[in-house]
Amino acid sequence: MGLAKELVTSNRPLRLRLDLPGGINDDMLLPQRVMGTETLCGGIDYRVLCVSGSAHLPLKQMIAVPAALDLVTDTGALRSVCGIVTEAAAGDSDGGLASYQLVLRDALAILEKRTNTRVFRDMNEVEIVQRILNEWRQKSPILGTTFAHEVDEAFAQREYPRREFTMQHNESDAAFIRRLLKRRGIGWYIRAVGDDEAPMHTLVLFNNADSLRQNAAGTVRYHRDGATEERDAITSWTAVRTLQPGVVTRHSWDYRNPQGRDFMTADAVSSVDQGVHGNELAATLDDYQVLMPHAGDDNEDLCRLGQLRMSRHDYESKCFHGEGSVRDFCAGEYFTLADHPEVDDHAEEERDFVLTALRMHAQNNLPKVLAARVERLFARSRWGTESADSLLSRDAADAVASGPLRVHVQFTAVRRGVNIVPTYDARTDLPAALMQSAIVVGPAGEEVHCDQLGRVKIRFPGTRPADHEAAGGAGASETDADSAWVRVASNWAGNGPGSLQQCGTVWLPRVGTEVLVNFLGGDPDRPVIVGQLYNQMAEPPALSEAGDLPGNRYLSGMKSREIEGIRANQLCFDDTPGEINAQLRSDHSSSELNLGFITHPRAEGQAEQRGDGAELRTDRTIAIRGAQGVLISANGQLDSKGLSLSRAELSRLAETSEHLANELSSLAEKHSEDPHEGQELSELVRRISNWDDCTDRAQASGDQGIIALSAPSGGFIGSDKTIAVSGKTKVDVMSMSDVSVSAGANLMLRAARGISMFALKIGIKLIAASGNIRIQSQNGDIEITSTKRIKLIANNDIELQAPSIKFIAQGCQVNYGGGVVTQQSTGTHTIKSSKFIHTSDGNSSTESLDLPTTKVEHDQRVLVKDFRTEAPIPNKKYKISVEDGQVIEGVTDASGLTKKFSTSIAFATYKIELLD
Template sequence: GRPVSPAGTVRYHRDSPTEQRDAVTAWSAVRTLRPASVGSHSWDYKLPTSGALQSSWVESGADQGWYVKGMAASLDDYQVETPHAADGENDKRSLGQARMKRHDYEAKCFHGEGSVRDLCVGENFTLAGHPEIDTHPLDQRHFTVTALTVAALNNLPKALAARVERLFARNRWLRDGADGWLQREMGEQISTGPVRMHIHFTAVRRDTHIVPAYDPRVDLPQPKLQSAIVVGPQGEEVHCDELGRVKIRFPGTRAKDHAHASGTGASDSDIDSAWVRVASNWAGNGPGSRQQCGTIGLPRVGTEVLVDFLGGDPDRPVVVGQLYNAQGKPAALSSAAGLPDTRHLSGIKSREVRGGRANQLRFDDTPGEISAQLSSDHGRSELNLGFLTEPRSGLHNTRRGQGAELRSDHAVAVRGAEGVLITASSGGGAKGQMLERDELLRLAEGLQKMAEDLSNLAVQVASDEPCGPALKELVQKLKDLHDSGSPVVALSGPAGVAIGSTKNVAMAAATDIDFLSAQTTNLYAGSTASVRAAKGASILANEGGVKVTAAAGKVTVQALDDQMDLVAQKVLEIISNTDWINLKAKHGVRINGGGTELELSAAGIKGYTSGNHHMHAADHQTFPAQKKPLPFPAAKPRHKICVPCLLIAASAHSPFALPK
């Protein structure tokens, strides 16, 4: 408990030189309107959704009087404190109770004057003889001194007293302001009054809690922005926890000042600080990390960072930015030069951990030569957009081209589950549809109509089978590409399409391949051109005829398993310009013209005619029988090819082997 003053019970009485005991000569009660409740909120980033656990609320137990009580109830002292100001819910409640007790302490006090020399701050005394105080129960007549001002007049000679007062003034022992005014007033009282000592004191009832005032704006130091260096374990370039927090060291810390803590705070390792949060320009609100949004760019070990303090609390540091310095210079976004030559470049560049390769997103805002680049040093993979130049070393560089470029020393894939359109058409620019393909659609529909007409002609004049629905279905998928989406690849070049390779070029389809042109289709081969079909082959020319020419070498036309028909609407000519024409048949040859027939066979020569038989010859002789043997090509082996099996294998992407 509080100690009892040697003054014990003090009288409320007049004071004069004839009195035997000291007395209190003036007494007044003072009430101050204080809030009837206190509340607080302290943010805890580890419990961001638990608002109740971050707040506290305490009501007053003091009686401020019947008139003031209603007004006090309408006042609430609510403070937004520094983050994590309390260590748990109980500690938060205790801090709130302490704030409420301070308000209760300030709600009522007593001021007194007199000549009691034995009073000291912090000691209890009992007041007696006061007409109002004596009406209270005994336990409410005990008071504790909380402030005390004493004025005493020494009995030195006047000349010496004046010198002492000047000495006090030069040492500024006499206060200015209200306290100085009180001292002067008390000095006048004792210099003109009956006694040479006077006190002024403030007191509260003994059962009132004396709680110190606390205002974070005054009582907490206000640290300014500080530079710090990110630290981590030996050999670790990026060191963080699951919240992306890092460890830091303030450069001004000295190892000798931290020797008692094994160097913690000045060791350039991960023991130099607690985990410190890192501010981001975008930190999302998603639950967990996999459903989160935002940006992350953790400062690496050795990086200079700018540190601020939440609520001005030095125990609540937060990294608010990263700084370049003479060692950690700004990242070069060009392989040819750095700042200030590349001052028109901006972007993001990362670096391989414990390596020298990088990834970067670079924007070039050079007047008239703007571009953007997304690149990785792995495989020199780049996506370049805009005005393309060599790596920039100044304000103007050699132009490489303009538009868009995707390149890599490794593989490149373009995938679209609902279709891929590759076109050299502008497509209406930024206002056009993403899959703008009107020009290609008009061409495809026209060529499809042409293919149907030629197919119908082949059915009529050559008894060919009609073309299947594959081409029509493909054109329909191309038309529906924007709405329904199909895994179709559409390739369009309004001025032409060139496909080439120094090796093989293969075109394959599990069903049909259609080659269509509105005018001429040419097939050229520097060596051999072959057309092979498992079922049948047909060539139809509506106009202009069909030519088969071998500029050198033999022309062979064979039907290995059936007959061969050569049909002409008019003259059929078989000509050998320099040699014989041999007509060979294993059983015989029949030549029929206009109903007259000549039959050549092993049985001899027979002639049939209903008309005249004229023979013009210089001589006519008959010799003995003689046979001319005929050489015939050997029969070639045949392979049975299962066409449905081929289609099934192609659709299933599996190999197909011919039967032995």
């Protein structure tokens, strides 16, 4: 009975309450020794060494039990430390007493045990932290009843920007929460709620140290300890200064404003006085870090992040260490120091200090004999001694064990008014974000989903739908809600400006594609796609219709696929030894360009040759256009050693043909008085000779494009239907030998003005193997001349019909007409005949001719263009002077066309003037 009475805690200065399933129990274990720590922006960790009359207490019934460690303070009130039992150990026993050790930690420390990967969309750091903590309170009955969280009164005065994408990446919930809070400069501490109902503790977030509340101790004297003292006191007080950088610089690349380099850097300067030499040296110490891209929401936010890091250095530049017996002390509260010889000289507001960390060692007041017995049990269990020595000096440990108060507190403090900022360093606080796979996602029905910058959205396969229910599934929904826009790395991305003047490649990963994701700056909130990956469901594309890998491993290239279809476009390089070729192909109309060793589709690395050289083919149409001209040549140019417009053979042939045409034209002008019209041909030959493959020189010449065809061994143009050859100015047909024109039906030559035929030597034959030969002049004369004879020979008749006919020979003439025949000669008129019959008069009549006449009116219309740009000139006044004497004036229409005008001369020439 005596031992049981000694183990009752109700009259002890150190008590332990456990919130067991049957209710609060404060006598199951008697705490004899307590060693623990509390830190601002950290948590609580208390090790409680207990004794009990029972050696058979089940340890597992104590795990995860809410507990309150109560210390009776100097005012008789209770100062509680509340937490959750995370470790229970049974120590040695002596038959009457048993020893136990419990470890109390806060809920945030317990969240270290849960590791997760999840995504948060459009939330700031505080909202994310609150969501995680609320989820824990909802799904865990223990945390729901023993843990709470809140923000201090001043928290609402500052807003935090929402982040499009935040990812917890293989991090414990606690590490993730701390990372978010530390990055934003948000502090926290654990506040105990030690009422009799249930031990509770609260995680308090603060962003202004001035809002921290005053400690229950209020004003604490700097004084020695003693049993006769009524109040706890501080017995040791020291100040520490540490040299810190005087400048903080942060750089963060902003791809949304690449020209605004000045807005990618933030500077902050220390406001702390570190002494003459300290200030001088600190000014040269620049904490410069290159952060992940877009570290801040904007430049103002980046400056705020830089200032937070500077505030942390200022915070670490000076602190105070103290010791004493103040049982009310709690991290995250401030007290006033009194009766200190140096501090009392400061202004009143500079005597307040915020507790940032403390270490406590306390011991219960068991009777000496019982206490020694308990200590032996602790020693045999190897508890406490080493830990106590690590926390306190030997003198302090002895003071706790034998002193009057049995409580010793070591603490660290900063002067109230100092900005308290948690330490954050991206180099150490970010998790190890290694490359991993993700799946491209998009809205339903979209096969390619991107924004103006070519960014896509992804889903990390490791995210679990259950974690994202509160966000409507965003983060694990297989939709475009799963991430922010993510940039896609390219092997070539130009420097702009704009998209129309940009250079580079565009290969957007399609919805459902597996992509390889890295993280810029090692930050899991900054994913970037660095590649695309094949997998078992998405194998590498077959670049041949007849086979795929590994048989066709010598084929390389790229292949796209029609959106919502199966057709493709591809560029294939075949590097098969001795059979290399390249193919550019589109399944639309089976259009393809084949170069090199042309084969049928390759299967298992084998293919049958079907050509050699180059092939351009399609089931539809092919157009070849060259603004400065098109050269089609069958003349060889081995190994492409010449210029692209090498045409020596063609130029020589053109010049020879021009010489032939000019020679014959000159002869025709002499013999038939045909005008010499070789200017157009000469101009064409000149342009062929001077054809330049340098675009700048060609444009400077002002010449328009020409087309030229050349072949050393002949050429052929054929069609099952019509072939037309047309020239707006002139058509020249030349041959150094013969020109043959053959027609299976009719050969028709038509000219709007005239037809002239000239043969220099052998003459002209006009023969009809059958049928008639008709020669008509429907509005003029027919004149046949010869320097020698004119013979008219017929097997039947020769008829000459006209109203009058005249035969003239040297010295004689015969006239027929009007019923009269007149013969005359200068010499003898001889008539030889076997018979001469002269009867009465007779008569004859000629056939009347009703030949068609045509008054031709030719319509013309002119397109007015700028000779440099070839662009039509609309709404421009003009005057046209036609060779038939007409003068037409008007204004071009919106398409640059004049109004129609008619001339009696076919293809009449004209001069057009543009008027101002």
